Amino acid sequence: DTGVSQNPRHKITKRGQNVTFRCDPISEHNRLYWYRQTLGQGPEFLTYFQNEAQLEKSRLLSDRFSAERPKGSFSTLEIQRTEQGDSAMYLCASTVAGIQETQYFGPGTRLLVL
Amino acid sequence: GIQVEQSPPDLILQEGANSTLRCNFSDSVNNLQWFHQNPWGQLINLFYIPSGTKQNGRLSATTVATERYSLLYISSSQTTDSGVYFCAVRNSGAGSYQLTFGKGTKLSVIP
Numbered sequence: 001d002t003g004v005s006q007n008p009r010h011k012i013t014k015r016g017q018n019v020t021f022r023c024d025p026i027s028e029h030n031r032l033y034w035y036r037q038t039l040g041q042g043p044e045f046l047t048y049f050q051n052e053a054q055l056e057k058s059r060l061l062s063d064r065f066s067a068e069r070p071k072g073s074f075s076t077l078e079i080q081r082t083e084q085g086d087s088a089m090y091l092c093a094s095t096v097a098g099i100q101e102t103q104y105f106g107p108g109t110r111l112l113v114l
Numbered sequence: 115g116i117q118v119e120q121s122p123p124d125l126i127l128q129e130g131a132n133s134t135l136r137c138n139f140s141d142s143v144n145n146l147q148w149f150h151q152n153p154w155g156q157l158i159n160l161f162y163i164p165s166g167t168k169q170n171g172r173l174s175a176t177t178v179a180t181e182r183y184s185l186l187y188i189s190s191s192q193t194t195d196s197g198v199y200f201c202a203v204r205n206s207g208a209g210s211y212q213l214t215f216g217k218g219t220k221l222s223v224i225p
Contacts, residue, residue: 031211042118042200042215043157056210089155101145101204103213105157 002026004106006092012112013082020078021109025094032075033103034067035091036060043091049075050097082113116141116205120216127191127223135186135219137201145204145213146177148186152197160186160199191223 005024013019025032031050035043046065047057051072061067064082069075079086089110093103117140127133139146148160161168161175163184168175172191177184188195198220202213 033212040217042202042217043213045212045214048211056212058212091157093157100162101211102147102159102162103202104159105149108155110155 004092004094004104006090006106006109008109009107010110010112012114014114015084016081018078018080019082019111020076021090021092021111023075023077023092023094023106025074025092026104029094029096029104030072031095031097031101032069033093033095034075034077035093037089037091037108038087046077079111082111084113087111087113116143116203116208116214118201118203118214118216120199120201120219122219123217124220125222127221129191129193129223129225131191131223132187132189133191133221135188135199135201135221137184137186137203137216139182139184139201139203141182141208142206143179143182143203144206146184147202147213148175148184149200149202150195150197151200151218157200188221191221193223193225196221196223 033048034046037043049069064080089108091108092106095101119138146164149157165179174187198218202215
């Protein structure tokens, strides 16, 4: 069990550019979540997958955001035409669907949009 | 949606002191977790505790679901306990699997 990994750990981009983040969940986990955290706040839910199906999306997830989880393994989160307000920590978590669902978080990708 | 309030927002402790952190939530929950976010941003699970009491070393937690609150106890605090403690809940009536986080309690333990 190597834990949840995320890449890159840091990303600096210019406004208007596209960025893509990757999350590799714990291998046997079938649920994968994306959250966004801004300074001084708790993480906010963006979307989640069960296997390869995206089952829920937050209203925070504008049309510029898209997430995929092909083959139900790793997931990618893409932000198109980045804005300064997208600057945040993007967190990924995974869990096994069931009665007790403890979510395990990755180290996050810190995005700065200049 | 469900509201989660944590108190106090900030706490400064002398090493060796005990503390109690509180989490109030506005609706019924079927999932409640406590996390510790270290200074590098990593969120670490402390407890899965939608009801009842659990203990793990110097930490313990109690959730009284009927009264919609949870408490996290830290005894004999150490400098490594510093960071932000988050409570996160899942609303059992919402048909959603998302966790809703509070704003956290920032704990600073000084030697």
